[in-house]
Amino acid sequence: MNVTNGEFTVNLNGIDHWVKIEGSENGTLPLVIIHGGPGGNHYVFERTAGPFLSQTRTVIYYEQRGCGRSQKPGADEDYTIDFLIRDFRELKSWLGAEKVDLLGYSFGGELALEFSSAIPEEINQMILSAPSLMNTDIQKMVQLTGFMSIADPSLYEKISLLHQEGLALDEIYNQVWALVDSETVDLLLFENQDVASKNRALWEESKLTNTGLMMNALTSNLSDSPLIPRLGEIKHETLIITGVFDRNTGIPISKIIHKKLRNSTMALFEKSAHFPDLEETEKFVEVVQHFLESK
The missing domain is CATH 3.40.50.1820 (Alpha/Beta hydrolase fold, catalytic domain)
Incomplete structure (x- = not known):
């Protein structure tokens, strides 16, 4: 080597x-x-x-x-x-x-x-x-549950309505990802939002x-x-x-x-x-x- x-x-x-x-x-x-x-x-x-x-x-x-x-x-x-x-x-x-x-x-x-x-x-x-x-369906469900656990009332209601419409899991999943903003994604991915901010700063610094x-x-x-x-x-x-x-x-x-x-x-x-x-x-x-x- x-x-x-x-x-x-x-x-x-x-x-x-x-x-x-x-x-x-x-x-x-x-x-x-x-x-x-x-x-x-x-x-x-x-x-x-x-x-x-x-x-x-x-x-x-x-x-x-x-x-x-x-x-x-x-x-x-x-x-x-x-x-x-x-x-x-x-x-x-x-x-x-x-x-x-x-x-x-x-x-x-x-x-x-x-x-x-x-x-x-x-x-x-x-x-x-x-x-x-x-x-896999289970990962999609984990993410959807995750979004509902940190969503503000408006987003929570929108996700709930998608469920009530009887849409297929894939369609709900894709629509939820289309709804969320970067702040909500940070709440999904990080428990400490100061660390989330540092991560985003490095993303921007990288220009990748x-x-x-x-x-x-x-x-x-x-x-x-x-x-x-x-x-x-x-x-x-x-x-x-x-x-x-x-x-x-x-x-x-x-x-x-x-x-x-x-x-x-x-x-x-x-x-x-x-x-x-x-x-x-x-x-x-x-x-x-x-x-x-x-x-």
């Missing part, structure tokens, strides 16, 4: 990907950080929890095709899970690493599970922070945007092999981190994953919602480092 600290442009499957390496002097198994979204980036993580993790681990950031500082594919539909798995395998080959550890947050946690399912022999162990299960193309592609091209039935085949040691106030994916999603994975443990963060890495950064880093060093 030959890794050195720095930022790189790495061509994976014909797409130029932004890659950053920190902590190579630690000489550990690479810890690959997988961002969420879908369509997000690492700008916030690499300025919050990331620098603390790289004090003891070799940390590898990369932004998925069409995300953040990575190149957009030529076709809008080229964001499938299969493409993302192939990109990841080429990244691993570029690193020259036989095995890697994974730390995925939000959708990145779900993607880490997809990687582990597809190439189990190439993954050592995983940390899933607030993992998602996209395109989520095009929505990956989300659209992944929700319109449903997998022939859904993830949930495959979870029982994943044998890697896995730590699932969940904020007790997570209204976006939350304890119900983490519990489903925890029950089906053979070798998983859960760590609840009692002051966090969807981003324990931001709301309880010190504890997050400590728990992750302890898990990696004790296995």
